[in-house]
Amino acid sequence: MRLKKSKGIVLSYIKYSETSIIVRIFTREFGLKSYIINGARSKTAKSKMAFYQPLTLLDLVIYDKEGTSLNRISEAKLAMPFQLIPFDFLRSGIAMFMAEVMGKSVFEGFQNEEFFDFLESTIRLLDEKDTALVHFPLVFLWESSRFLGFAPQDSESFFTELKQYPQGPDVMEEEKEYLDVIIADSFHCDYKFPSKIRRNMLDHFLLFYGNHLDLTYDWKSVKVLRQMMS
Structure with missing residues (x-):
């Protein structure tokens, strides 16, 4: 498993378990992928839910593992904070x-x-x-x-x-x-x-x-x- 960088556009997310989400992100390098974000909805979440609203532009560092339908994100940053x-x-x-x-x-x-x-x-x-x-x-x-x-x-x-x-x-x-x-x-x-x-x-x-x-x-x-x- 290797860490790779990519830009991404959030399409949607669904709730998963008590505090996590599964988010669909269209990435520039790897296409449309689904990622699990553990604890995203918890009060102490490092990954803010605002990052995973539809059309949010992200700079990502992701774990790349072939044959995996559900992937993981190592790091997510806003590529562009929306103004309007x-x-x-x-x-x-x-x-x-x-x-x-x-x-x-x-x-x-x-x-x-x-x-x-x-x-x-x-x-x-x-x-x-x-x-x-x-x-x-x-x-x-x-x-x-x-x-x-x-x-x-x-x-x-x-x-x-x-x-x-x-x-x-x-x-x-x-x-x-x-x-x-x-x-x-x-x-x-x-x-x-x-x-x-x-x-x-x-x-x-x-x-x-x-x-x-x-x-x-x-x-x-x-x-x-x-x-x-x-």
């Missing part, structure tokens, strides 16, 4: 959504350094005060689909693949225009689209992800996110 995300309702809601998307899209052992770098820069962008948030979740879904391997070339191919026109293909022109703007402008998108179109596009993207990832359960964070998009 935990204290801003909209940003924290987007962060919850991003963590859920990643948790459903990335499987155990999945490793992609370029995807990690994109996620890290996106999380840092979310924590900046001048970042426009109105299109942020949808841009995140589009950009992530590129790294996950199922991004559409354009809006026409997106809706053709989706094979679902809830209001008929002729009524989808605004959604198509919106998606083309997102594809072209990414996080720099500042075009104003009606909230109804943005909510519709969110529903289309979630169906698109569900089809590609074979998801059969609901998105927990979407209800809050949809309210934010009103």
Whole structure:
């Protein structure tokens, strides 16, 4: 067993025994791994629970042992203390959504350094005060689909693949225009689209992800996110 360093992004955690947790962390070097943190919930814990909230960026020293499904962390440090995300309702809601998307899209052992770098820069962008948030979740879904391997070339191919026109293909022109703007402008998108179109596009993207990832359960964070998009 050897000690190795890696950056990591926390996706989620569950309680384990009386004072411990099992945390899922997407690491840059080793992909998605599960780690047990003994005593994390005890009053005298050395590892603060704040370190293991969704989307926290960590610098890690981990025990690397092949063939182990549950690993251990030797040392964890905050790579970036958040300034806005935990204290801003909209940003924290987007962060919850991003963590859920990643948790459903990335499987155990999945490793992609370029995807990690994109996620890290996106999380840092979310924590900046001048970042426009109105299109942020949808841009995140589009950009992530590129790294996950199922991004559409354009809006026409997106809706053709989706094979679902809830209001008929002729009524989808605004959604198509919106998606083309997102594809072209990414996080720099500042075009104003009606909230109804943005909510519709969110529903289309979630169906698109569900089809590609074979998801059969609901998105927990979407209800809050949809309210934010009103």
